[in-house]
Amino acid sequence: MARKITFKIFRFNPYDEGSSPFQQEYKLEETPRLNLFSALNIIRDEQDPTLMFDFVCRAGICGSCAMMINGRPTLACRTLTSDLPETIELFPLPFFKMLGDLSVDTGVWFRGISERLESWIHTDGTFDTKSVEKLMDNELANEIYEADRCIECGSCVSGCATANVYPDFLGATGLNRIARYMIDPRDMRDNEAWFELVSTYEGVFGCIGMMACEDVCPKNIPLLDTFSRVRRLMIETGLSSKSTLLKTHS
């Protein structure tokens, strides 16, 4: 017999002065292979058109559907109800600006990270439309691709103890992005430049090693390896340049 699922969904509209946060219950009969994307759409179509949540791709690619599902940040579109108990509690991701109910704005934060880290290729080279394509070693291209697989869902930041205390912390996703440009031979920034950028408590020295980021990353990006590599390099750079290794927390 099909299970009757109880959804307890966080409701709050920060743009409505009369709104206060509460949990609203909805019930739904489970169907085979029902995922939370479909379940939330059925609830919105058939029970409550005011329910706010985000989805775009429905395929684990756009990162917009991340939410707290029974206390764990992850992608709703990749979560089957059959993998969850009969009562499912849904909350928006903490840390990000709340837009309403399960919808948060991750874009502003990720854009800020891009600007802080200047996440684009820094080079003095001029672009010559007639030059032949520069080939890259396959192994290196794969390494860059591995870091580039981040879909900016925000799960790692929401699950991170440091990020939830220090909103300026770059988080695993920010440090992953730094690593991506560090290994790219086209980016001319040197270790000293990276050191300036991330050798702070908001950067590479802020992590307290709880390891939740890698645990919750829906793309299984090896965040801890990346993190250790960047931290080791920054320590070596700091020691060799006799710079002040730990800048004070501003």
Ligand code: SF4
């Ligand atoms: Fe999401 Fe993983 Fe990227 Fe973090 S590193 S934003 S958890 S895909």
Ligand code: FES
């Ligand atoms: Fe795009 Fe879930 S809807 S990742």
